[in-house]
Amino acid sequence: MRKLALGLALSLTLAAPAAAETVAIVGGRILTAGPAGEIPQGTVVIRDGKIAAVGANLSPPAGARIIDARGLTVTPGLVAANAHLGAVEVRALGDDVAVSNTAIGAAFDVQYGLDPQSTLIPVARLAGITRAIVTPRAAGGGTGDHMHGDEGEDLTAGGGDDSRSHALFGGQAAVIHLGEGADILMQPKVGMVVPFGGGGARVAGGARGAQIVALKAVFRDVRDYMRNRTAYDRAGLRDLALSKSDLEALIPVIEGRTPIIARVSKLSDIRMVLKFAREERVKLILNGAEEGWMAAAEIAQAGVPVILNPLTDRPENFEMLGATLENAARLHAAGVTVVIEGQGGAHRVREMRYNAGNAAAYGLPYAAALAAVTINPARVFGVADRIGSLEPGKEADVVIWTGDPFEPLSQPTAVFIRGEAQPMTSRQLDLRDRYKDLSGAYPVAYPR
Incomplete structure (x- = not known):
């Protein structure tokens, strides 16, 4: 359910101009790579492409788009x-x-x-x-x-x-x-x-x-x-x-x-x-x-x-x-x-x-x-x-991971660059999805 909520939030994020919105990533384990070090459970606020706030006891700003990161890890890009x-x-x-x-x-x-x-x-x-x-x-x-x-x-x-x-x-x-x-x-x-x-x-x-x-x-x-x-x-x-x-x-x-x-x-x-x-x-x-x-x-x-x-x-x-x-x-x-x-x-x-x-x-x-x-x-x-770090005033390069970023099985669920949520796909994944199941209608140019 949490993954579904995260995916919905990200799709909405992609649909809106980054400079016009505020995003709050809440409840995650935050590895700031900055003076604050590790925050076991905290919030990262993104506003107008920049990191507006990072902390353990932050309330999301009014009107912010909320991304539930409980059980996930948040790092700088x-x-x-x-x-x-x-x-x-x-x-x-x-x-x-x-x-x-x-x-x-x-x-x-x-x-x-x-x-x-x-x-x-x-x-x-x-x-x-x-x-x-x-x-x-x-x-x-x-x-x-x-x-x-x-x-x-x-x-x-x-x-x-x-x-x-x-x-x-x-x-x-x-x-x-x-x-x-x-x-x-x-x-x-x-x-x-x-x-x-x-x-x-x-x-x-x-x-x-x-x-x-x-x-x-x-x-x-x-x-x-x-x-x-x-x-x-x-x-x-x-x-x-x-x-x-x-x-x-x-x-x-x-x-x-x-x-x-x-x-x-x-x-x-x-x-x-x-x-x-x-x-x-x-x-x-x-x-x-x-x-x-x-x-x-x-x-x-x-x-x-x-x-x-x-x-x-x-x-x-x-x-x-x-x-x-x-x-x-x-x-x-x-x-x-x-x-x-x-x-x-x-x-x-x-x-x-x-x-x-x-x-x-x-x-x-x-x-x-x-x-x-x-x-x-x-x-x-x-x-x-x-x-390079999650600190207020820096450009909002933020990654949300399913687990420890150094663990091969962990994967990003969301990537922000300069405050903009990036598409979680690539040409390779698109080709995989196109051809992985040919039991139904074939793709264009591949008739039976």
Whole structure:
């Protein structure tokens, strides 16, 4: 009966403009991922697309649409880091997360290739994911690029530029929302992808040392360009390795406003990246860091967050001999901000919550595991003032679950993005429903 009431309430919610209504989700176990922590039985009030109130003893506002969440769990929408949602459909047929162009490397910006109609977005949304950080795929391939399962294949820098300096950079990431609509972009230019380790060595000519030398040379070029823009425009400046577009794109990195998303696995490479960032005075995010636990204290001291897949524990190559299922727990214990990513950049990103559950099973505190898929990615990419937790004033990304969100058998019964209830279906489910019973009239174009 309760499920029927919830379904009726949601159908009414979908029929009304979000900005014109107030919704009260009452009686649920609320995991705020914010200062309030867990509220065993409470109320979340949504008004005009924002969270208006959260608490244990709140009376629903007069005229609010009531959703009975007794026996259910309420959380913030999950935030998928290092995703390719909206930029890929079928990997074998191409995507919008990689570029081979001698004039474009750092300037490549995923925001311009986003597809709000991607069939993969509803699938992720049905797993409670409401936002994603869409990252480019860096040149170089292999573990240095941390490719994901069904999407993993080596990419090499293209074009005829012998220096290949453009290939040192994968391009710029963007934050998107997964709600329905024509524009899913939330925040562009939130990070610059750079492959290190084996991937970085490949694009730099085959050696790790060559990559660092090349990066330092590029950063000197950017600083010269910043001081001499006028000379550059009149061809009065020495030859620079990068195009003007790439030079311009790297200015926020040099100024410390845009972080480098460093894709790296090996302990020695991690230490080298930390040193490089310290010397160049740039912000840094480690991505992958399979051997990160071995340098946990150093990473924490540097204030560098880590995006990781906690299921990576096999020594698939010499860059990951120290991989362990306890990586997330050990990094967190040392004081590192941990962000957990999904099993795949697009097609398996829905498994992110399972990854968080596995990290909790291997020592990561439950609250930290929840933070790793909600507020932490929001903080790391500079949007925590808007999303990531259930706090008054934030955009109302809210998920109602049948049980614990890390339990595979639990499923969302309702997903709100910016206060709007989302359809609980996908192309895959529609096709299932269309063909699961052919005992009656066949669908159009399928006569007996």
